Amino acid sequence: MTFSICVGEHYEDDEGNEQHRFGVAVTTRLPAVGQLCPFVSEHGAIATQSLVNVDLGRDGIAYVDDGLAVDDALPALLAADDSAPQRQLHGVDADSTFVFSGDECKPWYGHREGDRYTVAGNLLTGASVIESVAETYEAQRDEDRPLAERLIDALEAGQAEGGDKRTDLEVQSAALLVADTQEYAFEPSYNDLREDASREPIADLRETYELAVEGHETLLERYEDASEEDSMDDVSSTE
Structure with a gap:
């Protein structure tokens, strides 16, 4: 019912300090995918889908935050899950990746694992959906644009290839989550966005992103x- 991408990137901030960022973007032909599938922290990114088990994402990111590698944490969780053959689960951390598609997922299903990214999907029109998501991300990886924007581009590419094959389901959703190790005066508001019910969720997600950036x-x-005036009154009044 879904396709998604998990990404991990290393970068330098404006002061030349090494930072890490992680992101997930996901879309499906059902409402509110953002409350079920994507899990992100400053240590990693995980997506759980197909027959969704939210605990796989919630517990997986908690284990990664505790220092366990994603390619150790996620197999351990699947080993304890009696319904693992119906799951798709994938993710990244700073040093490793993991991707799994159970053999009872609904066709077309499959996944792709690359350099610090993973892509997976099920109930798709075909393998070209996954390939297009991955190739679009790879082509834009070194561009000086926010990861959130590039994740939307990757979803859009997959949708253009057909996406979820259940065209009779018009109410769809999309979501993205991004986290990083950098400190901000104000966390970027465009890094946590959801379109919970839409007939064109990716287009609406892009519009929401652009408004959030503005x-x-x-x-x-x-x-x-306010900083120049040594006063935070103007800032607090905007909340």
Whole structure:
């Protein structure tokens, strides 16, 4: 019912410090995928789908946050799950990746594992959906644009290849989550976005992203003005 991408990236901030960021983007032909599938922290990213077991994502990211590698944490969770053959589970951390598609997932299903990214999907029109998501991400990986924006591009590419094959289900959803190790005066508001019920969820997610970027830039401008005046009154009044 779903296709998704998990990503981990290393980068330098404006001060030249090494940072890590992680993200998940997901879409499906059902409402509210954002409350079920994506799990992200500053240590990793995980997506759980097909016959969704939310605990696989919740517990998996908790284990990664505790220092366990994703390719150790997720197989251990699957080993204890009696319904593992019906699951898709994939993710990344700073050093490793893991992807699993159970042999009872609904066709077309499959996955792809690359350099610090994973892609998986089920009930798709075909393998080209997964390939297009992966190739779009790879082609844009080194671009100086926010990861959230590039994740939307990857979803859009998969949708253009057919996406979820259940065209009789018009109410769809999409979501993205991004986290990183960098410190901010205000966390980027465009890194946690959901379209819970839409007939064009990826297009709507992009519009929401663009509005969130605009709002975040406005907030930063007000913050900078308040800093120059040595006052946070203007900032607090925006909340």
